[in-house]
Amino acid sequence: MSSPGGTYRNMAAMRILVAEDDASIRELLVHHLARDGFIPIEAPDGPTALRLSRGGADLVVLDIGLPGLDGLDITRTLRREGRTTPVVMLTARAEEVDRIVGLELGADDYVVKPFSPREVVARVRAILRRSGLKHDPGPQVLRFGRLEIDDSAREVRVDGVDIGLKPREYALLHALAENVAVAMSRDTLLERVWGYDFDGDERTVDVHVRRLRMKLEEQHGLPACIQTLHGFGYKFSPA
Numbered sequence: 001m002s003s004p005g006g007t008y009r010n011m012a013a014m015r016i017l018v019a020e021d022d023a024s025i026r027e028l029l030v031h032h033l034a035r036d037g038f039i040p041i042e043a044p045d046g047p048t049a050l051r052l053s054r055g056g057a058d059l060v061v062l063d064i065g066l067p068g069l070d071g072l073d074i075t076r077t078l079r080r081e082g083r084t085t086p087v088v089m090l091t092a093r094a095e096e097v098d099r100i101v102g103l104e105l106g107a108d109d110y111v112v113k114p115f116s117p118r119e120v121v122a123r124v125r126a127i128l129r130r131s132g133l134k135h136d137p138g139p140q141v142l143r144f145g146r147l148e149i150d151d152s153a154r155e156v157r158v159d160g161v162d163i164g165l166k167p168r169e170y171a172l173l174h175a176l177a178e179n180v181a182v183a184m185s186r187d188t189l190l191e192r193v194w195g196y197d198f199d200g201d202e203r204t205v206d207v208h209v210r211r212l213r214m215k216l217e218e219q220h221g222l223p224a225c226i227q228t229l230h231g232f233g234y235k236f237s238p239a
Protein backbone atom coordinates (compact mmCIF):
# COMPACT_ATOMS: atom_id res chain seq x y z
CA MET A 1 0.00 0.00 0.00
CA SER A 2 2.61 2.58 0.97
CA SER A 3 5.39 2.95 -1.52
CA PRO A 4 8.61 4.53 -0.31
CA GLY A 5 9.94 7.27 -2.54
CA GLY A 6 9.00 7.09 -6.21
CA THR A 7 5.44 8.00 -7.02
CA TYR A 8 4.62 9.61 -3.71
CA ARG A 9 7.72 11.69 -3.31
CA ASN A 10 5.92 15.00 -3.72
CA MET A 11 3.45 14.07 -1.02
CA ALA A 12 6.15 14.01 1.60
CA ALA A 13 5.79 16.79 4.09
CA MET A 14 2.22 17.59 3.11
CA ARG A 15 0.40 19.25 6.01
CA ILE A 16 -2.51 17.09 7.05
CA LEU A 17 -4.94 18.55 9.57
CA VAL A 18 -6.51 15.96 11.86
CA ALA A 19 -9.69 17.49 13.32
CA GLU A 20 -11.03 15.04 15.90
CA ASP A 21 -12.14 15.62 19.49
CA ASP A 22 -11.46 12.06 20.61
CA ALA A 23 -7.82 12.34 21.69
CA SER A 24 -7.06 8.63 21.29
CA ILE A 25 -8.32 8.53 17.68
CA ARG A 26 -6.54 11.81 16.92
CA GLU A 27 -3.24 10.55 18.30
CA LEU A 28 -3.54 7.29 16.41
CA LEU A 29 -4.05 9.10 13.12
CA VAL A 30 -1.29 11.60 13.87
CA HIS A 31 1.08 8.75 14.62
CA HIS A 32 0.34 6.91 11.38
CA LEU A 33 0.46 10.05 9.23
CA ALA A 34 3.79 11.12 10.74
CA ARG A 35 5.22 7.66 10.23
CA ASP A 36 4.34 7.96 6.55
CA GLY A 37 6.19 11.28 6.27
CA PHE A 38 3.23 13.64 6.42
CA ILE A 39 3.19 16.64 8.75
CA PRO A 40 0.15 16.13 10.99
CA ILE A 41 -1.49 19.20 12.48
CA GLU A 42 -4.06 18.69 15.24
CA ALA A 43 -7.36 20.35 16.05
CA PRO A 44 -9.50 19.14 18.99
CA ASP A 45 -12.60 21.21 18.22
CA GLY A 46 -14.53 22.84 15.38
CA PRO A 47 -13.39 26.47 15.63
CA THR A 48 -9.72 25.41 15.79
CA ALA A 49 -10.28 23.08 12.84
CA LEU A 50 -11.75 25.89 10.73
CA ARG A 51 -8.94 28.29 11.63
CA LEU A 52 -6.24 25.74 10.81
CA SER A 53 -8.00 24.65 7.59
CA ARG A 54 -7.79 28.25 6.44
CA GLY A 55 -4.18 28.45 7.58
CA GLY A 56 -2.68 26.31 4.86
CA ALA A 57 -3.44 22.62 5.51
CA ASP A 58 -3.01 20.56 2.34
CA LEU A 59 -5.79 18.15 3.33
CA VAL A 60 -8.22 17.93 6.23
CA VAL A 61 -9.26 14.71 7.97
CA LEU A 62 -12.45 15.98 9.53
CA ASP A 63 -14.62 14.34 12.17
CA ILE A 64 -18.29 15.18 11.65
CA GLY A 65 -19.11 15.34 15.37
CA LEU A 66 -16.81 18.11 16.65
CA PRO A 67 -17.56 20.46 19.56
CA GLY A 68 -18.20 24.10 18.70
CA LEU A 69 -18.73 23.68 14.97
CA ASP A 70 -19.38 20.36 13.26
CA GLY A 71 -17.55 18.91 10.29
CA LEU A 72 -20.41 19.61 7.89
CA ASP A 73 -20.50 23.30 8.85
CA ILE A 74 -16.74 23.53 8.47
CA THR A 75 -16.79 21.97 4.99
CA ARG A 76 -19.70 24.17 3.94
CA THR A 77 -17.83 27.27 5.14
CA LEU A 78 -14.59 26.30 3.40
CA ARG A 79 -16.34 25.62 0.09
CA ARG A 80 -18.34 28.84 0.36
CA GLU A 81 -15.04 30.68 0.77
CA GLY A 82 -13.86 29.06 -2.45
CA ARG A 83 -11.31 26.82 -0.77
CA THR A 84 -10.69 23.52 -2.54
CA THR A 85 -8.64 21.88 0.23
CA PRO A 86 -9.50 18.15 0.08
CA VAL A 87 -11.60 16.88 3.00
CA VAL A 88 -11.89 13.30 4.26
CA MET A 89 -14.87 13.03 6.61
CA LEU A 90 -14.83 10.76 9.64
CA THR A 91 -18.21 9.70 10.87
CA ALA A 92 -19.41 7.48 13.67
CA ARG A 93 -22.83 7.26 12.08
CA ALA A 94 -23.02 4.90 9.15
CA GLU A 95 -26.34 6.27 7.97
CA GLU A 96 -26.49 6.96 4.29
CA VAL A 97 -27.61 10.53 4.85
CA ASP A 98 -24.34 11.50 6.50
CA ARG A 99 -22.36 10.08 3.63
CA ILE A 100 -24.40 11.75 0.94
CA VAL A 101 -24.68 15.07 2.72
CA GLY A 102 -20.95 15.08 3.44
CA LEU A 103 -20.07 14.43 -0.16
CA GLU A 104 -22.66 16.83 -1.53
CA LEU A 105 -21.21 19.53 0.65
CA GLY A 106 -17.88 19.07 -1.00
CA ALA A 107 -16.10 16.46 1.07
CA ASP A 108 -13.86 14.33 -1.11
CA ASP A 109 -14.26 11.05 0.72
CA TYR A 110 -15.45 9.62 4.01
CA VAL A 111 -14.50 6.85 6.40
CA VAL A 112 -16.93 5.26 8.84
CA LYS A 113 -15.77 4.58 12.41
CA PRO A 114 -14.39 2.27 13.57
CA PHE A 115 -11.70 2.40 10.90
CA SER A 116 -8.13 1.28 10.63
CA PRO A 117 -5.66 4.17 10.57
CA ARG A 118 -3.95 2.54 7.58
CA GLU A 119 -7.20 2.83 5.67
CA VAL A 120 -7.41 6.55 6.43
CA VAL A 121 -3.80 7.12 5.38
CA ALA A 122 -4.48 5.21 2.14
CA ARG A 123 -7.50 7.46 1.42
CA VAL A 124 -5.40 10.54 2.14
CA ARG A 125 -2.77 9.38 -0.35
CA ALA A 126 -5.35 8.53 -2.99
CA ILE A 127 -7.00 11.95 -2.73
CA LEU A 128 -3.72 13.84 -2.78
CA ARG A 129 -2.65 11.89 -5.84
CA ARG A 130 -5.97 12.60 -7.54
CA SER A 131 -6.03 16.29 -6.71
CA GLY A 132 -2.37 16.61 -7.68
CA LEU A 133 -3.24 15.30 -11.12
CA LYS A 134 -6.30 17.53 -11.39
CA HIS A 135 -4.71 20.87 -10.68
CA ASP A 136 -0.98 21.24 -10.72
CA PRO A 137 -0.25 24.44 -8.82
CA GLY A 138 3.04 24.77 -10.69
CA PRO A 139 6.26 25.83 -9.08
CA GLN A 140 5.88 27.78 -5.86
CA VAL A 141 9.35 28.84 -4.95
CA LEU A 142 10.35 31.51 -2.45
CA ARG A 143 13.83 32.86 -3.24
CA PHE A 144 16.11 34.78 -0.93
CA GLY A 145 19.57 35.06 -2.44
CA ARG A 146 21.18 31.62 -2.32
CA LEU A 147 18.24 30.21 -0.36
CA GLU A 148 15.25 28.67 -2.16
CA ILE A 149 12.15 27.30 -0.49
CA ASP A 150 10.28 25.14 -2.97
CA ASP A 151 6.80 24.40 -1.67
CA SER A 152 5.82 22.08 -4.51
CA ALA A 153 8.81 19.80 -3.90
CA ARG A 154 8.80 20.58 -0.14
CA GLU A 155 12.49 21.23 -0.45
CA VAL A 156 14.86 23.86 0.84
CA ARG A 157 17.86 24.43 -1.39
CA VAL A 158 21.06 26.37 -0.94
CA ASP A 159 22.88 27.05 -4.22
CA GLY A 160 20.42 24.68 -5.88
CA VAL A 161 21.14 21.71 -3.61
CA ASP A 162 18.52 20.20 -1.27
CA ILE A 163 19.77 20.57 2.31
CA GLY A 164 17.50 17.82 3.66
CA LEU A 165 15.41 19.59 6.29
CA LYS A 166 13.16 17.46 8.49
CA PRO A 167 9.42 17.95 7.85
CA ARG A 168 8.80 20.22 10.86
CA GLU A 169 11.94 22.24 10.16
CA TYR A 170 10.66 22.72 6.62
CA ALA A 171 7.21 23.72 7.82
CA LEU A 172 8.62 26.20 10.34
CA LEU A 173 10.95 27.85 7.83
CA HIS A 174 8.15 28.02 5.27
CA ALA A 175 5.75 29.59 7.80
CA LEU A 176 8.35 32.24 8.64
CA ALA A 177 9.49 32.88 5.07
CA GLU A 178 5.93 33.29 3.80
CA ASN A 179 5.68 36.24 6.14
CA VAL A 180 8.82 38.25 5.49
CA ALA A 181 9.41 40.96 8.11
CA VAL A 182 6.28 39.97 10.05
CA ALA A 183 6.74 39.36 13.78
CA MET A 184 5.34 35.90 14.49
CA SER A 185 4.65 34.81 18.04
CA ARG A 186 5.72 31.38 19.29
CA ASP A 187 2.02 30.59 19.75
CA THR A 188 1.21 31.38 16.13
CA LEU A 189 4.16 29.33 14.92
CA LEU A 190 3.22 26.41 17.19
CA GLU A 191 -0.28 26.47 15.79
CA ARG A 192 0.80 26.79 12.15
CA VAL A 193 3.43 24.08 12.33
CA TRP A 194 2.26 21.67 15.02
CA GLY A 195 -1.44 22.38 15.26
CA TYR A 196 -3.16 23.28 18.45
CA ASP A 197 -0.91 24.07 21.33
CA PHE A 198 -0.09 20.84 23.15
CA ASP A 199 0.69 21.81 26.77
CA GLY A 200 1.85 25.18 25.48
CA ASP A 201 5.47 24.13 25.19
CA GLU A 202 6.86 27.01 23.19
CA ARG A 203 10.40 25.77 23.64
CA THR A 204 9.66 23.32 20.84
CA VAL A 205 9.72 26.32 18.49
CA ASP A 206 13.03 27.53 19.94
CA VAL A 207 14.62 24.11 19.50
CA HIS A 208 13.58 23.95 15.85
CA VAL A 209 14.73 27.52 15.15
CA ARG A 210 18.11 26.60 16.62
CA ARG A 211 18.35 23.60 14.28
CA LEU A 212 17.36 25.73 11.28
CA ARG A 213 20.02 28.29 12.13
CA MET A 214 22.58 25.54 12.50
CA LYS A 215 21.74 24.06 9.10
CA LEU A 216 21.37 27.35 7.23
CA GLU A 217 24.05 29.47 8.82
CA GLU A 218 26.67 27.14 10.25
CA GLN A 219 26.48 24.28 7.76
CA HIS A 220 25.75 26.29 4.63
CA GLY A 221 27.19 29.70 5.40
CA LEU A 222 24.05 31.72 4.79
CA PRO A 223 23.68 35.12 6.48
CA ALA A 224 21.39 35.09 9.52
CA CYS A 225 17.77 35.34 8.38
CA ILE A 226 15.70 34.39 11.43
CA GLN A 227 15.60 37.18 13.96
CA THR A 228 14.73 36.50 17.62
CA LEU A 229 12.14 38.79 19.17
CA HIS A 230 12.74 38.35 22.88
CA GLY A 231 9.72 37.37 24.89
CA PHE A 232 7.63 37.11 21.74
CA GLY A 233 8.82 34.99 18.85
CA TYR A 234 10.63 35.25 15.55
CA LYS A 235 10.79 37.23 12.35
CA PHE A 236 12.12 36.24 8.94
CA SER A 237 14.44 39.03 7.79
CA PRO A 238 16.57 37.87 4.85
CA ALA A 239 19.77 39.83 4.24
Ligand code: CA
Pocket (backbone or CB within 6 Å): 020, 021, 022, 063, 064, 065, 066
Ligand atom coordinates in the same frame (compact mmCIF):
# COMPACT_ATOMS: atom_id res chain seq x y z
CA1 CA B 1 -16.31 13.37 17.55
